[in-house]
Amino acid sequence: MSTALSFDEIKTKQHKVWSSGDYGRIAWVTVPLAETLVEAADLRPGARVLDVATGTGHVAIAAARRFCDVTGIDYVPDLVDAARRRAAAEDLDIDFLVADAENLPFEDDSFDYVFSAIGVMFTADHQRAADELVRVCRPGGRIAIASWTPAGFVGQLLKTVSRHAPPPAGALPPTRWGDEEAVRSLLAGHAVSTTTTTVTQRFPSEEHFADFFLTHYGPTHAAAARLDEVAQRALREDMITLATASNVSARDTLRSEWEYLVAVTDKP
Template identity: 45%
Template sequence: MTDVMSPTEAETDRALKARHRTMWALGDYPTLAVDLISPLGPALVAASGVGPGDRVLDVGAGSGNAAIPAALAGARVTATDLTPELLDAGRAAARAAGAELEWEVADAEALPYPDGHFDAVLSCVGVMFAPHHQRAADELVRVVRPGGTVALLAWTPTGFIGQMFATMKPYAPAPPPGAQPPPLWGDEAHVRTLLGERVTEVTATRGTVTFDRFGTPEDFREYFATHYGPTIVVRRSLADDPDRLAALDRDLVELARRNDRGDGSLVLDSEYLVVTARRA
């Protein structure tokens, strides 16, 4: 169980979560999820092995990239996220897909569910953005039943999206004390440490998803500058420093150029890690 915070710590945490909620409501993450990462949710659901009748929790569900495929596989799904706007988009996507599931606002670091309530807990590039990794991992394990499954998909530190976060880091406001970088969830050793001896049968596999909708590196930069909350926040923090903003934009273009494997149009491969485990 997560340690109880003091009143001051609790107030600081609420302010931090409010900033996260605002960040993910910026731009158009639901469209980005469809355009760029739609294969990831089904890949995670397949790796988890969830099926008809399973009680499944999707943590950091966003607009349902994993939750909707899990529901279509017959699971009884509760999709949670800190950002209501993403859940609203998920409800619409679920209706269009003919999927039935529950959508609830919840903090990954303080899930409002009893111990051992779910057969499986999933998170597809979601829980990795919770600032306090151990708190979030403790909650993932707590709410899954003994013998149940934890299945996580996260960007690796060395993959393209991990490199993008490293590119933005020198330009971003300093993180609050205790916050950890999201791509650490894509490091197998880090995730094993977070889950600890509370789980068994840990497996870790790597995969890649290809971004091929951008004609040029500049197109990539512009898309993320208008669609992706973390990029929007960093760029807004530089509004009074046009030279640094221009430098960030150049660095993002160079990042795409350096990773391009296309011939005439931009083709980028981004690596991710899938970890599955069974609660002891």
């Protein structure tokens, strides 16, 4: 039996995963989630906003378009650089920083809204990340989180990857954040409203999806790099099978509905 790693050791491994591939290309698929999340939170123009694990800045940009004072953080410098370029292209004034979701460099009660879309779910220490979201939100402020569900397409994809390349011993399942009871537990003491919805994803084919994710998506790219050629082919075939089972297109393409959970809570 493998010895469980500490959260700091797991975080180091996770950082390497998210620094691999090219998440900037994968981030395209989460653009619609940003708009859904800020609407679910009923974002007030002029508010001070923090986007945690911003990636390439979707939620931060959506908030800035609503005339908010926005900060976005991520612990992968290349993603922060991409977010800055995107904001500059729209002449949006957003403060993007390289920082850790489990150790936010802000004082208590600093923000009116704290968001994370497909972000904090991939932290190592879930409770520490949840506590940080609450800590930096002001009393009366709002926290809103979007996470892939365990039963949804990405949840099943992550399970598929884990069968071929198991995660480090002691690593928590990211889709825990996409489970209603679990996210309520993480935000204990705060009333949480949840909504489960889907985002439509389209690819030229199931094979294209598999190859695109194996090339660009950190978890699948890093997993494949750990495997020999035969095992890589087996992983690819399982990804194609998963995509085929999810396909609802009547045409010769892939159209799949990817389920995620939106959780919103107000800090007392």
